[in-house]
Amino acid sequence: MILAQCIPNVSEGRRRQVIDRLAGAFGGSDDVALLHVHPDIDHNRTVLTAVGAPEALLDAAEELYARAIEAVDMRRHRGVHPRIGAVDVCPFVPLEGHGTGMAECIELARRLGERVARRFGLPVFLYREAASAPHRRDLSAIRRGQFEGLEAKLADPAWQPDFGPAEAHASGGATVIGARGPLIAFNVVLDSEDLAAARAVAARVRASSGGLPGIKAMGVVLGSRQLVQVSMNVEDPAVTPLHVAFGAVRAAAKEHGVQVLESELVGLAPLDSVAAAAADSLRLVDFGPDRILEQAIESSRHSGALRASGDRESATS
């Protein structure tokens, strides 16, 4: 079965019942699996990670929009993470090993965009690899002004939606749908309440201000914990690995006299990145995913070096 990945970010991270209902949108088909649900109280946002066969994944994503638009009223939404709508952003991500590349993901993004625009009257912006113009590739450019600035944005000829009306949905706002490569959403919590320090650290490490390539970063307050956080996207772990981003945050924080308390992944990380972080900390040579037992067994099966009859048994038993 061909599989694609879909990672919707919904503007609700607090009401457990609503989050469960959102997650349930991915429960209707044997061809879709919800791999992870990551609610965040301070961001007031939930990131869902799902994989599935393309058609079934489209159906599930549309159902997620239905449930989010029913449950989330952006006019009352507060959170530290920028957002433009009830389903704020919904990227499709290729799973090369499972038969989907970027072309398929762009197609999925366009099809989902058409469907949710028509069904819910939602303005849809396509981003990254699915963008219809260079100035619309970047998510933060699309989201600038946020939900509250949508009226002004949609009045600008440069910001007409790719699908749907040039008018925000009253409670659901707008949505950004697209196709992108894998990225790692990675937050580092500082042992401090000093937002200025977190912002300075974010500015130091992010690519746009001369920091590390492929790193987006912002400093935010975690009101629920009286701490601050450097919230990052590691957009190209092959260029700037997770552990390099972490080390840079730690070093920059230290210059402000602040320690790192802990970190978290939002959603999932690719095995390569985890292996690279382990190899770095243990100074391992000649190490990669092929040196991990479970992975080596799977690879043997996929390459045909080992008969894959176990998989057939588990699929039919």
Place this chain on the structure above:
Amino acid sequence: MILAQCIPNVSEGRRRQVIDRLAGAFGGSDDVALLHVHPDIDHNRTVLTAVGAPEALLDAAEELYARAIEAVDMRRHRGVHPRIGAVDVCPFVPLEGHGTGMAECIELARRLGERVARRFGLPVFLYREAASAPHRRDLSAIRRGQFEGLEAKLADPAWQPDFGPAEAHASGGATVIGARGPLIAFNVVLDSEDLAAARAVAARVRASSGGLPGIKAMGVVLGSRQLVQVSMNVEDPAVTPLHVAFGAVRAAAKEHGVQVLESELVGLAPLDSVAAAAADSLRLVDFGPDRILEQAIESSRHSGALRASGDRESATS
């Protein structure tokens, strides 16, 4: 297909042609895969990691004995790692997720022991979970005196072989076969030529001298590189994780004014250990193998949350 793991250690780590021929013993069946081959010049030893269906794995292991006994003459073998025979030790290791437990591995060890004793006239000692008496559980106790001390050992009523004659094979010595849980063979290279320092570090970290639980360690010289190494077995990574063993070696070396240069796995490591090392170094909370994309997809398939038809396709295409 039920799978077990077999990790023979052969006393040849230098002659590439011989090593290739040894590896070829695992190439005769679609039901066996050789996952890794780790030759070491200084240890003069190669560790092969194979998985397979039990009967096919037994056949391949027997073939490995045939090839090793043909190619390796212990009377001329030199290396820094203790050894007792051409195939020095051959453990079977359960793969719980693939249907083999310790009972099956003990059975495999006994059957392989009977077969190689009969076919090659080799004295066979069973160890660890397959041991026939408490004093024979520990590999280092069986191997004490090494190949050169076999005549004396086999004259001792406490050290009669479990299978085969009470006389060493002239060129092949004896062999140790058994069943054990997963362990990680992990070597840390020090940036030093000081064997006394490596030995002191090993003594500090190993369980038998009051160090870390489940750690075996010895200091050896890497003549090929003019460096010293702390060669370890991490026998229970759930109790003493890889990164804790590494940290202890680094700290003990520092007390001797010595830095860690690099480390290596011999063979493979379980995903849990790699994930734990990454989590430790990145201070990740709520992290485990379930937060790794590839693993989460596989788990969905194995649990039935995601239809596993892709596996059937790949098995038949």
